[in-house]
Amino acid sequence: MTAPRAIVTDIEGTTSSIAFxxxxxxxxxxxxxxxxxxxxxxxxxxxxxxxxxxxxxxxxxxxxxxxxxxxxxxxxxxxxxxxxxxxxxxxxxxxEGALRGHVYPDAVAGLRRWHAAGIALYIYSSGSVGAQKLLFGHSEAGDLNPLFSGHFDTAIGGKKETASYRAIADTLALPPAEILFLSDVEAELAAAQQAGMAVTLLARDGLPAASPFPVETGFDNILPEVALS
The missing domain is CATH 1.10.720 (Transcription Termination Factor Rho, Rna-binding Domain; Chain A, Domain 1)
Structure with missing residues (x-):
């Protein structure tokens, strides 16, 4: 995969456990x-x-x-x-320290790897931007907020609506084809793909029998370092 200029990632089931x-x-x-x-x-x-x-x-x-x-x-x-x-x-x-945000270790490593490679990172979640910053700012791996260039929530539109992804691309001032969207929800990936973005399905509980999208079980094999050198 050619390295994108930006990566937009979901949270639940993608960077973080749905159970959390x-x-x-x-x-x-x-x-x-x-x-x-x-x-x-x-x-x-x-x-x-x-x-x-x-x-x-x-x-x-x-x-x-x-x-x-x-x-x-x-x-x-x-x-x-x-x-x-x-x-x-x-x-x-x-x-108060009663909560610590869960982020998968491979997601932490991937986000750091992509950030170091100069790829702009963004979050798009149904949770508010404030809640997103809390989770990543107080994560079990420390403050991850400096890795991100921006955040989106449903103020920009629903996550299963193609128009939302077009609006994100417009906000980033990038062609959709130069943006990679990561999610565990196929309907979201379909909407992003319809907008012209590259997409990858996160299947953390195991590979599905079939999917119309590229599939990975974690971040380790998504744009590994050798592909960015």
Whole structure:
């Protein structure tokens, strides 16, 4: 593979374990959501206003807003006020040392290898940009944020929409063909490929029986050092 000028990578199932997000981060924020809102009235007031707007009920009280947030949390809804609040709770957990971001060792090595080779690195995840920076800034391997040139979340569009990848390419001011997108979700890869990007499927649980995309089980064989020299 010819070295791209930029690599855009997903997080869950790609750089990091899906289990970390769903078995560590989500339970952590869910268990602390109500108490956090009660303890931080000024900081969470705009979030509760956004909840009221979302449910079209301007008279909804704090308990009702919290109930809505908890229901969205249970359903893993990608809703702005919930994502913002989760990020605030996680920020506190990371700052206190209660949380450490999981990043696969091969992903750490790959990101460092590509960065050293002069390839610009970006994250594109459904998690907020703030949450992305927390995970990589407080990772088990240390602060990885200096490796990245930028971050994208669903503010640029849904991850299964071709227009999102075109918008990313426009933002990077690069031809899509010079960008490599990494993900464990074939629908996301299809959208990126439709936009003209090169793609690779991460199959960390083992190779699939068949895939229309290039497949790797980790970062080690994606643009190894010899291909960049």
């Amino acid at each position: 997000v769903h078995e560590v981060l989500f339970p952590y924020s869910q268990a602390r959501l109500a108490d956090y809102v009660a303890a931080h009235p000024a900081e969470t007031a705009p979030i509760l206003t956004a909840v009221r707007d979302e449910v079209a009920n301007p008279a909804l009280d704090e308990a009702g807003c919290v109930a809505a947030l908890l229901q969205w949390h249970k359903e893993d809804r990608k809703i702005g006020p919930l994502k913002t609040l989760q990020g605030m709770i996680w920020a506190q957990g990371f700052a």
